[in-house]
Amino acid sequence: MKTLLTINEIYYLVGIIVMLLVGMTLRDKGNPKRLTTALFWFLFGSVFLFGDMLVAGLGKPMAYRVIGVMVVAISLIAGCGLLSVGTYLQRSAADRQASANRFGNWIFLPALLIPLVTVLCTVLLKNVAIGGVYLLDQKQLTLAALCIASVCAILAGWKLTGGTPLQAVRESRRLVDAIGWAAILPQMLAMLGGVFVAAQTGKSVQEVVTLFVNPDSRFLLVVIYCVGMALFTMIMGNAFAAFPVMTAGIALPFLITGQHADPAPLVTIGMLAGYCGTLMTPMAANYNIVPAALLELTDKYKVIKIQIPTAVTLLTANILLMYFIVFR
Amino acid sequence: MTVTELLPLIGIPIVVAGFAFKFNPLLVVTVAGLATGLSVGMDLGTLLETFGEKFVNSRSLATFLLILPVIGLLESYGLKERAQDWIASLANATSARILMLYFVLRQGLGALGLTYIGGQAQTVRPLLAPMVEGAAVAKYGELPLPIRDKIRAHAAACDNIAVFFGEDIFIAFGAVLLMDAFLKENGITNIEPLHLGLWAIPTAIAALIIHMVRLTRLDASIRRDVEAWKKSEGGSEGKEVAA
Numbered sequence: 001m002k003t004l005l006t007i008n009e010i011y012y013l014v015g016i017i018v019m020l021l022v023g024m025t026l027r028d029k030g031n032p033k034r035l036t037t038a039l040f041w042f043l044f045g046s047v048f049l050f051g052d053m054l055v056a057g058l059g060k061p062m063a064y065r066v067i068g069v070m071v072v073a074i075s076l077i078a079g080c081g082l083l084s085v086g087t088y089l090q091r092s093a094a095d096r097q098a099s100a101n102r103f104g105n106w107i108f109l110p111a112l113l114i115p116l117v118t119v120l121c122t123v124l125l126k127n128v129a130i131g132g133v134y135l136l137d138q139k140q141l142t143l144a145a146l147c148i149a150s151v152c153a154i155l156a157g158w159k160l161t162g163g164t165p166l167q168a169v170r171e172s173r174r175l176v177d178a179i180g181w182a183a184i185l186p187q188m189l190a191m192l193g194g195v196f197v198a199a200q201t202g203k204s205v206q207e208v209v210t211l212f213v214n215p216d217s218r219f220l221l222v223v224i225y226c227v228g229m230a231l232f233t234m235i236m237g238n239a240f241a242a243f244p245v246m247t248a249g250i251a252l253p254f255l256i257t258g259q260h261a262d263p264a265p266l267v268t269i270g271m272l273a274g275y276c277g278t279l280m281t282p283m284a285a286n287y288n289i290v291p292a293a294l295l296e297l298t299d300k301y302k303v304i305k306i307q308i309p310t311a312v313t314l315l316t317a318n319i320l321l322m323y324f325i326v327f328r
Numbered sequence: 329m330t331v332t333e334l335l336p337l338i339g340i341p342i343v344v345a346g347f348a349f350k351f352n353p354l355l356v357v358t359v360a361g362l363a364t365g366l367s368v369g370m371d372l373g374t375l376l377e378t379f380g381e382k383f384v385n386s387r388s389l390a391t392f393l394l395i396l397p398v399i400g401l402l403e404s405y406g407l408k409e410r411a412q413d414w415i416a417s418l419a420n421a422t423s424a425r426i427l428m429l430y431f432v433l434r435q436g437l438g439a440l441g442l443t444y445i446g447g448q449a450q451t452v453r454p455l456l457a458p459m460v461e462g463a464a465v466a467k468y469g470e471l472p473l474p475i476r477d478k479i480r481a482h483a484a485a486c487d488n489i490a491v492f493f494g495e496d497i498f499i500a501f502g503a504v505l506l507m508d509a510f511l512k513e514n515g516i517t518n519i520e521p522l523h524l525g526l527w528a529i530p531t532a533i534a535a536l537i538i539h540m541v542r543l544t545r546l547d548a549s550i551r552r553d554v555e556a557w558k559k560s561e562g563g564s565e566g567k568e569v570a571a
Contacts, residue, residue, distance in 0.1 A: 064376075163405065190383075195378055196336070235343065235344055239503070252514060272493065297480060
């Protein structure tokens with residue numbers, strides 16, 4: 001059965017937006033490293049715009065190898081400090097305040113459309129087909145819905161403010177530059193997770209766990225998964241990186257296969273147990289160390305210290321929630 | 329347990345060391361990936377292939393880029409200013425009450441996917457921390473550094489905790505997509521991201537309750553700190569007078 005809006009078309013849209021940003025960066029004389037910054041985003045955008053074409057033209061193994069080299073290049077550009085932020089034509093604070101007063105709370109509407117339309121499309125357009133053609137990609141329904149929602153939001157924003165969609169992309173460069181390499185980190189961590197899976201790191205974890213755990217003790221397994229997620233997240237600085245290893249090492253073999261736990265709440269609460277770890281580690285610099293600098297605190301660990309009581313209590317709560325929900 | 333069985337874990341110390349020495353995280357992650365793959369005997373070509381395959385297959389993590397243009401557009405037409413005016417008009421209370429209000433707003437907006445309204449740089453430094461500190465200063469007068477730091481750190485913590493345990497409810501957020509991709513890759517196919525989002529709700533409520541309970545005690549704790557400081561201040565002044 002055919003599909004009107006496929007996930008690949010959404011990736012093209014992302015690719016086009018990134019390429020527009022590349023063009024704007026190239027023309028930005030105020031960015032001291034504009035060539036390397038543009039190259040970084042060009043390589044990233046290429047994966048979205050040309051990824052499927054490469055696979056079709058070169059076959060999977062060769063195409064993935066080429067993309068693998070591009071990924072290494074991306075990380076080298078970032079690793080050598082060749083990214084920098086540009087200069088932007090911004091409306092003045094007075095102008096912004098004037099439009100804020102003019103639009104009032106209507107200014108929130110386009111932003112609110114994103115979640116609303118996403119949820120509505122996900123719920124209403126599931127399995128909806130006209131003349132044998134699915135409206136939205138059924139395998140990636142949420143993303144297809146998000147794409148529709150973003151387009152709706154842009155159109156609403158265009159109508160409300162009078163600023164064009166292209167101006168919207170121009171304004172987003174400020175945000176993308178500020179996020180910088182961090183925008184790619186989740187995908188990189190997913191990649192590292194993939195290598196860990198290929199190298200069967202989870203199996204090593206599993207063997208370490210098997211050494212001193214009774215696989216029939218449901219409660220203990222839940223404790224180990226949650227605490228393991230928190231600890232491994234503290235080491236990796238990011239629950240995304242801890243998730244594939246701990247879930248492959250503990251949740252899949254012991255809890256899902258071994259104890260028939262319900263996978264959806266299991267992995268969700270597991271991930272959130274990891275977030276408790278994020279609150280307690282300086283490795284999660286963006287959340288814990290950067291704010292201490294922003295707020296000019298004398299003790300750069302003060303934010304972490306304030307967070308620890310909530311994090312530990314919440315980790316305990318997650319263990320209990322998981323135990324009572326996944327075996328219901 | 330043999331050394332060969334432990335080799336797949338080599339990426340972990342590399343990540344720890346990489347972060348400790350403050351190398352760029354993208355580079356650290358790539359090096360950890362290379363070391364892990366090579367240590368278990370994958371050849372470089374296959375390893376690069378794995379890199380490419382996983383990177384391509386996790387493209388969905390970057391779809392948040394689609395949201396940025398409209399946020400950028402709205403910001404340039406006063407989204408932040410409006411949000412600030414609005415929050416300011418709602419909050420006329422104590423440090424703890426402002427934090428509670430912010431926590432609820434931030435968690436609620438995060439659950440709707442509006443994580444970009446807020447953040448350490450965007451709202452905590454310019455808006456929340458000054459408001460929370462201002463409420464205490466209005467009550468007790470100028471405060472010493474340790475008490476000010478404590479109040480500011482609470483503002484930062486409030487933002488982190490609220491957004492962490494709110495945003496996962498929003499079904500298009502990266503973590504949900506990552507879990508979805510992981511489950512599908514491991515042959516568990518009958519789960520929609522919507523389910524994963526729903527199961528984040530119990531933890532979100534627990535986080536709300538736990539942090540609210542802590543915040544209800546904050547005003548009293550600030551008062552105790554201030555009293556202790558005034559007493560010691562008075563004491564030291566007394567000594568100076570005596571000397």
